[in-house]
Amino acid sequence: MVKKAISKDDWSARLAEVQVDRDDLNKLIMNYLIIEGYKDAAEKFSQESGAKPPVNLESIQNRMVVRTAIQRGHIEEAIEHVNDLNPEILDTNPKLFFHLQQQRLIEYIREGRVTEALEFAQEELAPRGEENPEFLSELERTMSLLAFELNSPSPVSDLLTPAQRQKLASELNSALLLSQSQEKDPKLPALLKMCWWAQQQLDERCTYPKIKDFTKAELVMEPMGAVGGSQGSSSSAVAGA
């Protein structure tokens, strides 16, 4: 199938015609900062752009504190804070609670406090596994951290990365947002996903300058290889005949 080809100039011209409201852009950014809990950034952004935050920024202070605690590995402190904000969240979210306890275990192991880790696992995590058998496999994975040297790579060393803490912080943040009946998904990532999907759809029908890296947002022209190759072979076949 011959795909339609759109040149970079053509594409750029069309893009230029699309109107995007500055106001909408600001709202998107504000929405992202608030949901993710970046209070200071949201305040600054509000001052500089004039965009008004839709919620009282003090209310996100609490989520910030929780997020920071998790990112620093102070899980117990985060738990206490959550319980002060809303005592029902952890009672009604067994999975979330398990992940918090699991992170505590990881922190014990990271600090080399093996005995305490084992005691903790026995006293706190084993009962969770009994109550909810679906947590057992994650528990086992965490326990196997103890079998490996801390600084060498292992099949479970992803548990020690900051990304693991970040994952937990986001999970907890979502639960807090939900309990405050605010939306828990920022719109910006959803828009990017939409863009990615739209490009995939368009890929089937034409060649055009596409965004390959969202952080750069550069328009990159698809190499002519694929389409040109097939044309080349067919013309040589014709020539042969």
Added chain:
Amino acid sequence: MTLTPHEVAVSQLATDQAVPLDRIKSLRFIKNNIIGNKTKKDLYIQLGIVSRLQDIISVKDDKDSQLKIQAVIVLGSFAFGNESNILALTNSGVVEPLLNCLNPSGDPKLIEAAARTLNAIYASPKASRHQLFMGNHLHVLVQLLDTFSSKHRPGQEIVQVHTAELVASILARCCETLEQQMQIADSGAIPLLMRLLASGISKSQEAALGALAALVKDNPELAQVIAQMRLEKGERPAPFILRLVRDKSPTMRLAAATCLTYLNRAGVIPEHDGDIMLIVLPILVKMLQLTGAVQEAAPQVLAHLIWESENMQKAVCDMEAIPKLASIISQMDEEDNVYGIVGQKDKLKENSLLALAAISQLKEDCRKQVIEAKVLSHIVSAMSHPAVGVRAAACQCTRSLSRSVKNLRTSLVDAGIENPLFQLLSDEDLGVLRSATATLCNIVLDVSPMKKTIMERGIVTKFVRMISYGDNVVRLNTVWAIKNLVFEAESEVKENVMRQFGYNNLVLLLNDSEPAVQEQALNLVRNLAHKREHDIEQVFKGLGNGQLLSIIEEKLSWDDPRLLEHALYVLVNIATGSEYHKQSILKRQGILRSVLRSMNHESAAIRVASIWVIINLTWPDDKVPHSVHECVTLLRNMGVEDRLLALNADHDLDVRDRVKTALHHFLMDQQQYGHNNGNGVPSDQTGSGNGRHGHSSSRYHDLQQQQQQQQDNSTSSSSSSGDAFGGGAGSSMDTTHIVTGGSGAGGHDRR
């Protein structure tokens, strides 16, 4: 022996502690230990924490609100524990002091915390609600719904709104009986709930919807009141809620759909029937594909909405609800196999089964779809589930499916329904028994191969037990089942059944306090005495000659048309018996007078039945012509022939046809014996009377054959018309039971 930190913390709570700050520290320590942690909750309860907490919150002065608040929060966390934790709370009498913490003069944060804790406690159906309705508590509670009250302190708006939401949720959970509903309504809650509904705050609206739904459920009076109210801009609630049912939040959609469902069932929003069908129904079906609490509740609301509605059941079928429900159920079974039955998803399973039962209730097409969805084996295995609600729901399913004749034969048998059903007949739960016995009614119909096997297993002994169970519905269903069992059965089967069941039990049923039970018992006698002289003789022997007819005579003298009809057909069958049987009837003036009177009954069916009695009594029999003559004479002298002649002008065709046959017998007798009847009609064949006589004599034999067949058919078809609806009428008994979601023990009722 050193104390554990937990023991230390509990001891620190003692009231003689000088430093309140230490107590608060201990409370926070305890709180952070037990939240999310079931084992710690158990531990602390063992350490006797509940009474310490109770002491703290029962203190009269208002100084230490922070201390009380923390104590209240800790109590609330126990409410999320297991059943024994909750019982520990309610048995300790901690509810009363909690209710006192709602005092409007107290710290708003304390009020909020108390409301939160009470809400959590009331989430358990086992927590007793009666303290709430005593004294001033309900009034205080309802006033907290008023977020605009001038009594509120400034700066505490958010806390007050949260409190109102929690109070609405409490009301929703404490609204299970009619009395509770009315008491809450009387306390002035409804206008305040309406204001919450129109507040524009999502959580408040959801909470208000929950409370309103609980108030109108199965309560036509309150449903009417609420449907007629006006919101702020003059709009009625229903259209407003119809907008909310399309909200982007699934919990809001569910809350709105539930409210609309109950309003619809109460019949108070007929103008929105179309909207319910076109908007609410598809939204509920789509919820089946979500997860969590919404997915769990949606099938039950759906079942409630479509119950007894053919249109809606068909619509839901077309929306492919059945495959969705089937995949939920089979997926859960897979997980159960992997992890063992943990019990967390029991409610989802129960509700999904209820939805299937509702969808396949009335339409054969829907039942077919259920079978095709290959979910039958899961339904059958759910009949043996440890959770009583699941068992009962599974039984409802089989009951709905068993209404189809084809299914009885193939699918249900193949799926092995017999064993679990038999077990369920000994279940301890009333709801299960009711559904199981109703299913049984249909299973033992003649078309089922299960009839034989279930008898060999000793079903009749179980019947005897269930008769004395003490529940009207169970008793009724049992008699119904026996009736179906002996319908057109072999003499051997009938004798077997009655030998095990006992005629004395039959007599008890014939004199039962419930007319519906009496009706089925009479129907049973009718089926027993049907067809063979031997069978009639068995009934005579079993009940004792005099007793059977005395009973019939008594029933005939009542004014109940159902009893009358069945009693007449018992006579119809007896009159096909031996000479002795016929004579037993003819000897009883009381019976004959009742039959005569019934010939003028306002119901055509009863007139027909009574004429059949006459027809059969006067049936020409070459073996004993003189007896027949005596019979005819007797009846003629009573005025039967005159009555028949008058009925020639009856407006009902069936009646007129029977009259012709009966009169024919009288005429034949006249021709043979040459008696004049009162009308002076000449007795010779070729007389000037209507030419009909000439015709009828030449077709005499055919007519007799035809009539004989009709006679048989009418006795059997009448008893079978009861049977075909055996499930049907049985289900109408149980409708209210199911509609309230009462598929389990009393605690499951009224969710």
